[in-house]
Amino acid sequence: IGEIRRFIRDDNPVKVSRPLKELAYRVHKTQEKLQGSLGREPTITEIAKELSLAPQEIVSALEAVQPQVSLYEQAFPGS
Amino acid sequence: MGTQIKNQIKFSMLSVDENVGFARTAAAAFAAQLDLTLTEIDEIKVAVSEAVSNSVIHGYGDCNDKQNYIELIMNLFQDKLEFTVIDYGRGIADIKEARQPSFSSDPERMGLGFVFMDSFMDELEVISELGQGTTVRMVKMLVPCVEH
Amino acid sequence: MGTQIKNQIKFSMLSVDENVGFARTAAAAFAAQLDLTLTEIDEIKVAVSEAVSNSVIHGYGDCNDKQNYIELIMNLFQDKLEFTVIDYGRGIADIKEARQPSFSSDPERMGLGFVFMDSFMDELEVISELGQGTTVRMVKMLVPCVEH
Numbered sequence: 001i002g003e004i005r006r007f008i009r010d011d012n013p014v015k016v017s018r019p020l021k022e023l024a025y026r027v028h029k030t031q032e033k034l035q036g037s038l039g040r041e042p043t044i045t046e047i048a049k050e051l052s053l054a055p056q057e058i059v060s061a062l063e064a065v066q067p068q069v070s071l072y073e074q075a076f077p078g079s
Numbered sequence: 080m081g082t083q084i085k086n087q088i089k090f091s092m093l094s095v096d097e098n099v100g101f102a103r104t105a106a107a108a109f110a111a112q113l114d115l116t117l118t119e120i121d122e123i124k125v126a127v128s129e130a131v132s133n134s135v136i137h138g139y140g141d142c143n144d145k146q147n148y149i150e151l152i153m154n155l156f157q158d159k160l161e162f163t164v165i166d167y168g169r170g171i172a173d174i175k176e177a178r179q180p181s182f183s184s185d186p187e188r189m190g191l192g193f194v195f196m197d198s199f200m201d202e203l204e205v206i207s208e209l210g211q212g213t214t215v216r217m218v219k220m221l222v223p224c225v226e227h
Numbered sequence: 228m229g230t231q232i233k234n235q236i237k238f239s240m241l242s243v244d245e246n247v248g249f250a251r252t253a254a255a256a257f258a259a260q261l262d263l264t265l266t267e268i269d270e271i272k273v274a275v276s277e278a279v280s281n282s283v284i285h286g287y288g289d290c291n292d293k294q295n296y297i298e299l300i301m302n303l304f305q306d307k308l309e310f311t312v313i314d315y316g317r318g319i320a321d322i323k324e325a326r327q328p329s330f331s332s333d334p335e336r337m338g339l340g341f342v343f344m345d346s347f348m349d350e351l352e353v354i355s356e357l358g359q360g361t362t363v364r365m366v367k368m369l370v371p372c373v374e375h
């Protein structure tokens with residue numbers, strides 16, 4: 001199985017498991033950076049390309065750290 | 080050409096709390112095939128999970144029969160994304176009233192679900208019949224690539 | 228008790244490349260309701276996406292009819308997670324041969340899909356009939372909580 005793991009890693013860096021929290025953090029950092037350079041909100045494809053990831057991996061990372069905020073907090077942040 | 084389906088995924092899931100989160104991820108994962116911003120994807124996630132949680136909470140509410148199913152149909156057309164959430168639960172007596180901001184049949188709740196769906200999506204259609212169930216269809220229009 | 232379904236999500240998706248990634252995310256999202264390690268979730272993602280990509284590539288292969296559907300059924304039982312991938316494509320002539328490491332009907336491919344499914348999951352069942360389609364059922368056993 002070690003053999004197989006290595007194969008997966010070599011073959012496709014997208015599949016390497018990273019701590020999702022760190023990945024979600026990098027997604028947000030990249031979003032901010034691109035926002036600055038593009039002067040508009042980047043798309044998920046642009047963020048994915050910048051991080052050499054598949055858009056699906058970005059979805060997974062953001063979902064994994066999705067805080068269980070109530071809708072009230074989402075609607076009225078800071079209140 | 081705008082009416083030709085480019086991709087379709089249909090789900091049927093048990094009406095349990097866990098699947099609200101699942102539907103949210105599924106909607107985001109489906110939307111990720113398009114060149115949307117994270118904000119747009121977030122809006123879709125919220126709208127779809129509000130509709131699914133309404134089916135779990137209000138549609139099947141007190142029936143603790145675990146065999147209640149909710150359907151989620153996701154369609155991609157040339158110019159839009161369409162999400163349809165269907166339950167076969169108790170239905171809505173007065174749809175117009177239900178869609179009012181702050182209206183909830185449950186005093187503990189905020190009554191903002193339909194408001195979110197309405198403001199985050201470009202189209203919202205609610206069809207319901209008492210005792211038969213509810214269908215919520217939501218559309219997000221896609222901006223042509225040239226604008227990016 | 229082990230045979231009682233605790234959660235179920237069934238879906239049907241068009242056989243297009245984009246949906247391999249979608250199925251992978253969906254499998255991970257379904258598994259996320261359990262207290263699994265990232266490695267275990269990765270293994271499930273790889274196994275499910277290998278099965279779905281086989282259906283897209285080999286099952287429906289050259290038929291460029293976009294109306295080919297693949298079904299994915301995800302079941303949660305007390306003691307296991309079960310994923311079943313179904314296509315109605317060309318089928319496999321010799322299942323035993325197909326499951327051999329490095330066997331591929333396509334010289335360009337690695338022939339490791341079934342090896343991954345086999346080693347990452349605790350059970351793998353392949354049912355297929357030529358011209359009728361293929362069903363791949365995979366089970367991941369859940370370690371009882373006390374062991375965590």
Ligand SMILES: Nc1ncnc2c1ncn2[C@@H]1O[C@H](COP(=O)(O)OP(=O)(O)O)[C@@H](O)[C@H]1O
Nearest residue numbers: 133134137138177183184188189190191192193
């Ligand atoms: N699927 C449904 N089945 C039955 N009733 C529903 C459904 N969805 C919404 N409703 C009704 O519409 C009302 C408003 O819904 P919503 O705006 O989401 O607010 P909330 O969920 O906070 O009550 C609900 O309180 C409920 O009475």
Ligand SMILES: Nc1ncnc2c1ncn2[C@@H]1O[C@H](COP(=O)(O)OP(=O)(O)O)[C@@H](O)[C@H]1O
Nearest residue numbers: 281282285286325331332336337338339340341
């Ligand atoms: N769903 C399917 N329909 C038809 N043939 C299949 C299917 N899945 C697998 N096969 C056959 O089994 C072989 C081995 O599959 P796999 O181990 O995944 O290797 P690979 O996909 O790299 O060829 C394939 O080359 C193909 O001939």
Ligand SMILES: [Mg+2]
Nearest residue numbers: 129133192193
């Ligand atoms: Mg609601």
Ligand SMILES: [Mg+2]
Nearest residue numbers: 277281340341
């Ligand atoms: Mg394969």
